[in-house]
Amino acid sequence: MMLPEIEVGLTEEELAIRDTVHKFAAEVMRPVGERLDRLPDPADVIAEGSELWAVFEQYRALGIGLDAMDDSDLDPLRRARIRALINEEMGWGDGGLAISLSVAEFHRVFARLSGNPELIERFCKTNSTEIGCWAITEPSHGSDMLKNDPKDFQPPARKPDCIAERDGDDFIINGQKSAWVSNGTIADVGVLFCSLMEGDELKGGCVGVVPFDLPGVSKGKPLDKLGQRALNQGEIFFDNVRVPASYLFIGPEMYVPIVEIVLSGANGTMGTIWAGCARAALEHAIDYSKERIQGGIPIGQHPHMQARLFKMLTKVEAARSLVRRVSYFNGLGEGQMHYAIASKVFATQTAFEVASEALQIFGGNGLTREYPMEKLLRDARSAMIEDGCNELLCTLGGSKL
Ligand SMILES: Cc1cc2nc3c(=O)[nH]c(=O)nc-3n(C[C@H](O)[C@H](O)[C@H](O)COP(=O)(O)OP(=O)(O)OC[C@H]3O[C@@H](n4cnc5c(N)ncnc54)[C@H](O)[C@@H]3O)c2cc1C
Structure with missing residues (x-):
């Protein structure tokens, strides 16, 4: 059975979108999510020929991604109503896959937020198949990254695991993000939250969009875990990765x-x-x-x-x-x-x-x-x-x- 919809005043358009997403969730996300969940090795979830890639393709074809909706002339309330319906249906289908599909577009939101034509041109192309992620958690700093208390990153507490340092018109990034980054090992690009250093001094946090095809970026193994096994997760490592300063566009004052x-x-x-x-x-x-x-x-x-x-x-x-x-x-x-x-x-x-x-x-x-x-x-x-x-x-x- 399907639980009735008790929201008052849903429009024909909202109901039609909900039904389309429900069909995708029932016919694609749920059965594929169940099969991916049973694979003993998380590397098989992301292997060439894995059903995961068909899920991404069919999701893109639906045209319901964040970007498609941002481009539409929907007013903010209508967009939020539709987004909530879409997310609920995707969560009904498979929570882990819903997260993977949603966070895959995260870098596009940030590229737009930057207002930088170069970033928008590079990361917001229509029909792009690039996969994004949100790289914030570090091995030594899980909850700390959300709490934002500078003392948690200074001795005697553990120093940050991922730092950026200014070098002329660039930043140099070193360190790593934790194995919990969703889409971590399949992402082409990420929204990186890291710590800004000047010599030995921690200046605060900084944020930006970092492409992962830059020299010095490498990935860990897909994480083996209890639940949401269809959701790929893994570490991202940075070894003297040079990125234009305009890519890390949010500094300590706005962190x-x-x-x-x-x-x-x-x-x-x-x-x-x-x-x-x-x-x-x-x-x-x-x-x-x-x-x-x-x-x-x-x-x-x-x-x-x-x-x-x-x-x-x-x-x-x-x-x-x-x-x-x-x-x-x-x-x-x-x-x-x-x-x-x-x-x-x-x-x-x-x-x-x-x-x-x-x-x-x-x-x-x-x-x-x-x-x-x-x-x-x-x-x-x-x-x-x-x-x-x-x-x-x-x-x-x-x-x-
Ligand atoms: C399915 C899944 C998807 C995820 N996706 C991403 C992602 O896309 N990108 C990413 O970067 N990260 C991601 N994470 C990481 C997630 O955000 C962290 O696991 C979470 O923030 C907790 O960090 P931690 O695991 O290091 O736990 P810790 O911070 O070590 O916490 C351990 C315990 O201590 C408690 N604790 C911690 N600090 C305090 C405090 N100050 N006061 C009281 N109690 C405290 C916590 O509540 C918890 O019970 C994901 C995690 C999961 C499980």
């Missing part, structure tokens, strides 16, 4: 606001994607409750089961309501980071709780790979760490109150 803006966008997107995962888990549970017979009747006819499903529905609809409201609010340009964090934390927690309860409803079958629940639970669990651990995000959100 904190940019982290907040990016977190607002990324956490808002995460909220809508993982609300989709929560919905998928509930729909599976309802379907199963109609098939599985115990006590002589389908388990869904036992009142206690009906109450359990109803509690799950309440949580899923609460998550859908919150993430959409935040998307619309942030989409109008009035975005506030703590609302995006609320959306991400609540939706990922809901996805985990609902997937866990749904697995319980499947009984022993829920634990097996023959049924979808164990994968959904692993995927949702990972989302509680992705884009910032939920606890750390709560402290960031709380600091704004």
